Amino acid sequence: MVGYYPGWKSDAFPVTAANVDAGRLTMALYAFLGVCWNGKHGNPEPSVNYVAPCQDAAGEAQAANGALVFRDAAKDGANLRALVAMKRRHPQFKVVVSVGGWDWSNQFSNVADSAEARASFVASSVKLMRRFGLDGVDIDWEYPTEAGVPCVAGAVCARPADKRNFIMLARELRAAFDAAGRQDRKHYSITIAAGGNANYVNDGAAGGGWIAELAQSLDWINIMAYDFHMPWEKRSGHHAALFADPADPVTADGLYASASVQRYLRAGVAADKLVMGVPFYGYGWKGCPPGAGGDGQYQDCGGGAGGGVDGGNAYGYGLLRKLGYLTAGHDGGQGFQRHWNGAARAPYLYRAADGVWISYEDPASLKEKARYVKAQGLRGAMFWELSADGGQQMLRALSAAMRK
Incomplete structure (x- = not known):
């Protein structure tokens, strides 16, 4: 049971037992740390527009290329200490820092391509583990050879050699963590967040051998088996379907969770090194016609629906309940009707009055995914x-389903 904690939300969502249930979690991934390059970290690309001087855990200026750095040393440090303190009552609970993420993956290609920067990444990681009593590092590189956030003019954010360089970075980190672990009498873990599509698993014509080689240095791979449909697409669709629905046009591309898992297994990654990611959020579309089924599914819509998180188009299960779109009995409210796609094993909501269609995850779909994780012999489940x-x-709900 692996869950991400969003450090940048800690003012509104502090580290408390009410927010972080260390008794049900195996590991909390603290998101996100950055990596230093030329004295700065962040991403100048307009959709991110965040660049700041590098600072280490003590708040001191950090200049070494590749070093792990904080957004806010005081706040991030306090959050990490609060998470680590939970281990006293829950010794099975682990605290790991996640580096990169969608916004801050732009320097991974440079770091992995430089022996000196890789050494700095490794050394700063070991230092950070020991300073805070942490249990490992999660590398969230989105994505090797194919940067998710477009690179600004004149910068390099991806290289054809990224996946081979990633293997070298992981090997060097594994060697250092094993050596430090022998001295500290503990195990330091290395995990990654990995894409669910074929472009990630394969290294071009070379195929998926690279990911099996990378896995040798990892404790496990957290597969981001979601975001298969997004609200900037015109057509409504399930963003985290478990199985294929022949009625979904992207089914042929294998854009559903079980297909993502099978790609890794076919590439030679052992099942117990795979953790399937599930989303604790959903997406909404607006202006979706009813279609032949009268439910707005797989229809050409009018864009993302507002009214979600921060007024946007993201809707978590808790928010849907709070808004009254879902009732205590898991039926639709406020004019919505709840539907269940038996092929995809996915719930969805539709309000015919204004054509709002929402793809989301709920306890019923989590039970289906937990059943799949256990049937395939996977390591476990991760959530964002x-x-x-x-x-x-x-x-x-997920914990109960995984324990049965």
Whole structure:
């Protein structure tokens, strides 16, 4: 049971037992740390527009290329200490820092391509583990050879050699963590967040051999088996379907969770090194016609629906309950009707009056995914992220399903 904690939300979502259930979590991934390059970290690309001087855990200026750095040393340090303190009552609970993420993956290609920067990444990681009593590092590189956030003019954010360089970075980190672990009498873990599509698993014509080689240095791979449909697409669709629905046009491309898992297995990654990611959030579309089924599914819509998180188009299960779109009995409210796609094993909501269609995850779909994780012999389940789970309803449902 692996869950991300969003450090940048800690003012509104502090590290407390009410927000972080260390008794049900195996590991909290603290998101996100950055990496230093030329004295700065962040991403100048307009959609991110965040660049700041590098600072280490003590708040001191950091200049070494590749070093792990904080957004806010005081706040991030306090959050990490609060998470680590939970281990006293829950010794099985681990605290790991996640580096990169969608916004801050732009320097990974440079770091992995430089022996000196890789050494700095490794050394700063070991230092950070020991300073805070942490248990490992999660590398969230989105994505090797194919940067998710477009690179600004004149910068390099991706190289054809990224996946081979990633293997070298992981090997060097594994060697250092094993050596430090022998001295500290503990195990330091290395995990990654990995894409669910074929472009990630394969290294061009070379195929998926690279990911099996990378896995040798990792404790496990957290597969981001979600975001298969997004609200900037015109057509409504399930963003985290478990199985294929022949009625979905992207089914042929294998854009559903079980297909993502099978790609890794076919590439030679052992099942117990795979953790399947599930989303504690959903997405909404507006202006979706009813279609032949009268439910707005797989229809050409008018864009993303507003009214979600921060007024946007993201809707978590807890928010849907709070808005009254879902009732206590899991039926639709406020004019919505709840539907279940038996092929995809996915719930969805539709309000015919204004054509709002929402793809989301709920306890029923989590049970299906837990059943799949156990049937395939996978390591476990990961979710993004804790603050989207109002009242820990989703975590309790997933935990119960995984334990049965």
